[in-house]
Amino acid sequence: EVQLLESGGGLVQPGGSLRLSCVASGFTFSSYAMGWVRQAPGKGLEWVSSISGYGVSTSYADSVKGRFTISRDNSKNTLYLQMNSLRAEDTAVYYCAKGIGGLKYGIDYWGQGALVTVSS
Amino acid sequence: QSALTQPASVSGSPGQSITISCTGTSSDVGGYDYVSWYQQHPGKAPKLMIYEVSNRPSGVPDRFSGSKSGNTASLTISGLQAEDEADYYCCSYTSSTTLVFGGGTKLTVL
Numbered sequence: 081e082v083q084l085l086e087s088g089g090g091l092v093q094p095g096g097s098l099r100l101s102c103v104a105s106g107f108t109f110s111s112y113a114m115g116w117v118r119q120a121p122g123k124g125l126e127w128v129s130s131i132s133g134y135g136v137s138t139s140y141a142d143s144v145k146g147r148f149t150i151s152r153d154n155s156k157n158t159l160y161l162q163m164n165s166l167r168a169e170d171t172a173v174y175y176c177a178k179g180i181g182g183l184k185y186g187i188d189y190w191g192q193g194a195l196v197t198v199s200s
Numbered sequence: 201q202s203a204l205t206q207p208a209s210v211s212g213s214p215g216q217s218i219t220i221s222c223t224g225t226s227s228d229v230g231g232y233d234y235v236s237w238y239q240q241h242p243g244k245a246p247k248l249m250i251y252e253v254s255n256r257p258s259g260v261p262d263r264f265s266g267s268k269s270g271n272t273a274s275l276t277i278s279g280l281q282a283e284d285e286a287d288y289y290c291c292s293y294t295s296s297t298t299l300v301f302g303g304g305t306k307l308t309v310l
Contacts, residue, residue, distance in 0.1 A: 115299075117246075117301075124203070124287075124289060124301060124302070124303050124304040125238070125240075125246065125289050125291075125301045125304070126301060127291070127298065127299040127300065127301060130298075130299065139296075139297050139298055140298075141201070141298060142201060175245060175246070180251055183299060184232075184234045184293035184299065185234060185236075185251055185252055186234075186236035186248055186250075186251030186252065186291075187236065187238070187246075187248060187291075188248050188251070188257060190245040190246055190247075191245065192245060193245060
């Protein structure tokens, strides 16, 4: 059974940093692209970032480019999102996402979400 | 990257059919057969309903179908059931090698 378990969410002040982690199980982690999708309170889904199976290729939404960094450790079956220079508008539930091969084909499994709140 | 355009809400009675549209541009929906659809119930994570325009994952009822014409993709739900009431989102790959979601559509089963 595929499982994605996020951790690392919480309350952070504007300008601060936070690192999200997502531990995956139930599939060959390195064979699949992974990503992060967020949802602000009461709002729709927003794609944040994607990374290829071996971490060679990454991409980011314009709204987070230069502030967020996606990475993965295939030896630990873990996906990361390092978030720096956080802003109030980054407040959201962040979902870890597994691609059907690549994320462009579709996201077939989602984590339960980690809430990030940026506020003073 | 602008969000794809979806109607804010649609409704239908049990047993009826509804269609949700998702309009983009030639740089996303119209340029690639990489459109997916997600169902989200309140407080839950999204669930994949359709991938690559018209493919259904195992376990998704065949009442759900997808299609695309030009820059507009569509999700059709036939034989509406009460449990279909949820938010639905489309998503497309883009020429910038990014993904873009639609704004979401709230489906109400009357």
